[in-house]
Structure formats: C-alpha cells, structure tokens
Amino acid sequence: MLGFVRTDNNALVACLGDPQRTVAAYRELLRRGTDAVRAVRAGLHDEDPAVREGCCRLLDHLVDIESMDALVTMVDDPDPRVRIAAFHALACDRCKGDTCAPGADRVLDPALRHLATDPDRHVRARAAELVGKFAHSDARAAAALQRSRAADPDPAVRKKAGWFAPGGTIHERTLPPDARRTRSGRTRDS
Incomplete structure (x- = not known):
C-alpha cells in the first residue's frame, strides 16, 4: 500500500519528513482521520521540523480538544515553518466547528507576543x-493590530494587520451583529 x-x-508520521513520501503520507493520515490523531500528536515532538510542520498541518483538519494545547505549544517551536503551520491551524475555522476553536484565554497571549x-x-x-479573531472582543488585540499596521518592518505584515485592525476590511466584514446595529442604527440586513 x-x-x-x-x-x-x-x-x-515519520514519512512526513521524507520529501519523496510526505504528500502520500499526509493524504493517507488525513484519510485515516481520528484514527491517526494520536500518532500525529506524538509527531509534534519529532526532531525533524518537517514532521512537526506536517503534524501541525494535519491537526488543522483533524484537531480535537485534546490536541489544542499541543498546537498552542507549537507556536513557540524553533522552526518558523512549524510556527506558521501552528498559527494557521489555530486561526483557521474552516476545518473546525466552534466545538474546539480555541478561546482568547488559550491563544491570544502567544499570538500577541509573536505578532510583536x-x-x-x-x-x-x-x-x-x-x-x-479577537479584535472585536479584546482591546489588546485591536491595539496590537493597530501597532503592527503602523510599525511592522514588513509591508505585507502591515497590510495584513490592517485588514484585521479596527476599520480594516476583514474587521468591518466580521463585525458582530450588535456592533453593526450600534454603528448604523440598524443591521445590514434591514
């Protein structure tokens, strides 16, 4: 097989570090779903950063509540590719429902630290x-995004921070219904 x-x-999981086999291994682990989660979680501790990155990418799709703390820990991995994959997995809601989406109490402090x-x-x-994700509900998040939009040394980071900062396109598009009513006196649907 x-x-x-x-x-x-x-x-x-070990094959995630082999450039010749990583794609097939990734697809098969993804196909196996929850049966593979335990091995994927263990792979977060592999010495090969490619394996750790692949495991973070897999947990973006296979995450469960028990894996969330392990993913949060991975944002401090020494390899930037692993940190990128961990942040994506924590931020992406497409593959997860609200049942295991991490709250600000678990992820905001490390995200603020890395953003800065x-x-x-x-x-x-x-x-x-x-x-x-927390710019509407936490003043620290909104302020950090505004600082990053104004002062990050990289123009792409400034641009992305601007999208999520108050007044930015994503920030405005994701306003909670109560905030929309307050701003316009009515909802967008009315």
Whole structure:
C-alpha cells in the first residue's frame, strides 16, 4: 500500500519528513482521520521540523480538544515553518466547528507576543490572523493590530494587520451583529 514498507500511523508520521513520501503520507493520515490523531500528536515532538510542520498541518483538519494545547505549544517551536503551520491551524475555522476553536484565554497571549516580536515576517503575518479573531472582543488585540499596521518592518505584515485592525476590511466584514446595529442604527440586513 502506498509503496511504504510500513503503513502504521507512526511510520506514516515519520514519512512526513521524507520529501519523496510526505504528500502520500499526509493524504493517507488525513484519510485515516481520528484514527491517526494520536500518532500525529506524538509527531509534534519529532526532531525533524518537517514532521512537526506536517503534524501541525494535519491537526488543522483533524484537531480535537485534546490536541489544542499541543498546537498552542507549537507556536513557540524553533522552526518558523512549524510556527506558521501552528498559527494557521489555530486561526483557521474552516476545518473546525466552534466545538474546539480555541478561546482568547488559550491563544491570544502567544499570538500577541509573536505578532510583536517574532523575527520571521511570515510568522507575524499568521499571528495577525489569530489576533484578528479577537479584535472585536479584546482591546489588546485591536491595539496590537493597530501597532503592527503602523510599525511592522514588513509591508505585507502591515497590510495584513490592517485588514484585521479596527476599520480594516476583514474587521468591518466580521463585525458582530450588535456592533453593526450600534454603528448604523440598524443591521445590514434591514
């Protein structure tokens, strides 16, 4: 099957670090779904950053409540590719319902820290997405996005932070219904 010598979940997770096998291993682990989550979670501790990155990407789709703390820990990984994948997995709601989406109490502080200080511009951009999820409900998030929009050394990060900052296109599009009513005296639907 798949041209692998071993096809157990742990062996497939290890193949995430092999450029020749990573795509097939990723697809098979994704297909196995919740049966693979335990091995994927264990792969977050692999010494190979490509394996850790692949596991973060998999958890974007396979995440469960038990995996959330492990993903939060990965935002401090020494490899920027792993941090990027972890921030994406924490910010992306497309593959997860509200049942396991992380709250500000778990993810906002690390996201704020990385938005302000991470040396990698791509990590800061992903952190802006996660901070942006809380821009309507937490003044620290809104202020951090405004600072990043004004002062980040990278123009792409400034642009992304601006989208999520108050007045930005994504911020305005994601206004809660109560805030829309307050601004216009009525909802957009009326």
